[in-house]
Amino acid sequence: IVPSNNYVYSVHHEGRTYIVCLENKTCTCKRFQLDEIPCSHAWAVLKKKHLDVGPYCSDMYKPSNLLDTYKIRITPLPDQNEWNVPGYINDDIVRPPKYKKLPGRPSKKYRDKAYIELYGKKSKNSCSTCGFKGHNRRSCRNGPRIV
Structure with missing residues (x-):
C-alpha cells in the first residue's frame, strides 16, 4: 500500500x-x-x-435498514382457484426441456463432441524428422526425409 x-x-x-x-x-x-x-x-x-x-x-x-425492509406487511395470496390470471398467460403452453440430463458422469464421447464444436478439431502432429503426420520426432520409426 x-x-x-x-x-x-x-x-x-x-x-x-x-x-x-x-x-x-x-x-x-x-x-x-x-x-x-x-x-x-x-x-x-x-x-x-x-x-x-x-x-x-x-x-x-446497516441493521436499521434491514429491519425497515420487513416493516411492510406482506399480504398472503388467496387460494389458487381464486387467482385472477389474464387469458394470454393461461393460453401459453410451457413444455419441458427437449433433452433429459442423465444421472452420473457424462460419457467422454459427448464431452469431446462439445469440445470439438467449440474449438474445432485439433491438427495432427507432424514429425520434424520424416515429415509424416500423426507422430513427433521422439516417437518416429521412419528414417529421415530426403530433400
Missing part, C-alpha cells in the same frame, strides 16, 4: 496495482462502487490507516 495523498492509495495485489480513493469511495477493481461496501483493496487501506469501515459502507447494509 503506497499513499499518494490522504485519500488516494495504490494497492499492489497479485501482480496488479489498484487505485483506491477513500474520499470518492472508488477502486479501479470497481467492486467498491458496485457493491457499495469496501473491496479487499479498500479494506486493506482502511485497516492500515486504522479507520472504521462503517462510514464507507452504504446505508442499505
Whole structure:
C-alpha cells in the first residue's frame, strides 16, 4: 500500500496495482462502487490507516435498514382457484426441456463432441524428422526425409 495523498492509495495485489480513493469511495477493481461496501483493496487501506469501515459502507447494509425492509406487511395470496390470471398467460403452453440430463458422469464421447464444436478439431502432429503426420520426432520409426 503506497499513499499518494490522504485519500488516494495504490494497492499492489497479485501482480496488479489498484487505485483506491477513500474520499470518492472508488477502486479501479470497481467492486467498491458496485457493491457499495469496501473491496479487499479498500479494506486493506482502511485497516492500515486504522479507520472504521462503517462510514464507507452504504446505508442499505446497516441493521436499521434491514429491519425497515420487513416493516411492510406482506399480504398472503388467496387460494389458487381464486387467482385472477389474464387469458394470454393461461393460453401459453410451457413444455419441458427437449433433452433429459442423465444421472452420473457424462460419457467422454459427448464431452469431446462439445469440445470439438467449440474449438474445432485439433491438427495432427507432424514429425520434424520424416515429415509424416500423426507422430513427433521422439516417437518416429521412419528414417529421415530426403530433400
